[in-house]
Amino acid sequence: MFDGKKVLVAGGAGFLGTNLIKRLLDTSAYVRATLHQSKPQIESQKIEWLHTDLTVQSDCAKACEGMDILIICAAYTAGALVIEKQPLALLTPNLVLNAHLLEAAHAAGVKKVIFVSSNTVYPVSDLPMKETDHTGEYFHKYHTVASMKYFSEEICRMYAEKIANPMQVVVIRPGNMYGPYDDFDWETSHVLPAFIRRVVEKHNPMSVWGDGKDIKDLIYVDDVVDGIFAALDSEKMFDIYNIASGQGYCLRDLLATLLQLEGLEDTQVSYDESKPTMIPKRLINVDKAKEKLNFDAKTPITKGLKETIEWYKSQL
Numbered sequence: 465m466f467d468g469k470k471v472l473v474a475g476g477a478g479f480l481g482t483n484l485i486k487r488l489l490d491t492s493a494y495v496r497a498t499l500h501q502s503k504p505q506i507e508s509q510k511i512e513w514l515h516t517d518l519t520v521q522s523d524c525a526k527a528c529e530g531m532d533i534l535i536i537c538a539a540y541t542a543g544a545l546v547i548e549k550q551p552l553a554l555l556t557p558n559l560v561l562n563a564h565l566l567e568a569a570h571a572a573g574v575k576k577v578i579f580v581s582s583n584t585v586y587p588v589s590d591l592p593m594k595e596t597d598h599t600g601e602y603f604h605k606y607h608t609v610a611s612m613k614y615f616s617e618e619i620c621r622m623y624a625e626k627i628a629n630p631m632q633v634v635v636i637r638p639g640n641m642y643g644p645y646d647d648f649d650w651e652t653s654h655v656l657p658a659f660i661r662r663v664v665e666k667h668n669p670m671s672v673w674g675d676g677k678d679i680k681d682l683i684y685v686d687d688v689v690d691g692i693f694a695a696l697d698s699e700k701m702f703d704i705y706n707i708a709s710g711q712g713y714c715l716r717d718l719l720a721t722l723l724q725l726e727g728l729e730d731t732q733v734s735y736d737e738s739k740p741t742m743i744p745k746r747l748i749n750v751d752k753a754k755e756k757l758n759f760d761a762k763t764p765i766t767k768g769l770k771e772t773i774e775w776y777k778s779q780l
Contacts, residue, residue: 475538639708
């Protein structure tokens with residue numbers, strides 16, 4: 465797949481970008497990756513790092529020049545508190561970034577683009593969401609982020625289907641990713657890395673935002689990389705795939721598993737329902753990716769959590 469190919473990873477210092485690059489280094493691909501405000505989390509002479517501001521068109525053009533494949537992992541992200549209090553903070557910069565990157569890729573003759581979207585584009589439902597289940601109705605706290613992601617998907621479709629000289633684009637909608645190189649900062653982390661940090665730091669009593677009854681589809685980041693590689697094999701000019709575990713996990717159960725893994729079953733846990741929380745239930749249907757891409761998330765949740773804990777401890 466990668467013989468003689470030049471691959472650009474936009475957002476190479478981020479969580480998914482870092483894990484993706486680690487895997488690409490085991491292939492014959494030439495790897496270029498962009499950085500903005502963050503430093504690289506891995507070092508290798510095989511990576512060409514570019515310091516760029518991807519909201520600037522000329523920087524996007526420089527990054528895409530000579531590339532065969534573009535994988536868009538770059539994004540302005542935030543935790544529940546920012547999404548609730550400042551939802552517009554993620555709107556304009558992400559739309560501009562995505563539009564500029566796609567324009568630059570098309571102008572540079574990039575052959576294939578993978579756009580990493582989000583499962584926030586689905587409506588509130590107790591059913592596992594299929595790729596066709598987008599309705600334009602979103603969980604109210606996700607409205608801005610979900611609208612931005614879905615319109616970015618539509619820009620991808622424009623370049624793949626609505627112009628005379630199209631560019632192949634595949635959209636993936638991951639489950640809630642976790643694993644090594646995640647963000648464990650209190651201000652910006654998502655719920656699972658926050659749990660892991662509290663457990664490793666042995667908080668007792670342990671305070672948890674919300675009632676802990678939320679259900680999420682969690683997928684180990686290595687499995688998402690598998691899904692991206694599988695999507696690169698897709699021959700359709702445009703398509704969308706859920707890359708998820710297909711399993712629902714209750715946050716209370718996950719916390720209990722983490723405490724058990726660390727031998728802290730006697731920890732007192734208190735749930736603070738005054739704190740911001742997100743969608744109470746998100747299930748994702750992965751039948752299409754299994755059928756069309758032969759994709760299946762292989763990492764059991766306990767194994768993935770244990771490996772993430774061990775990686776986090778190694779960084780302390």
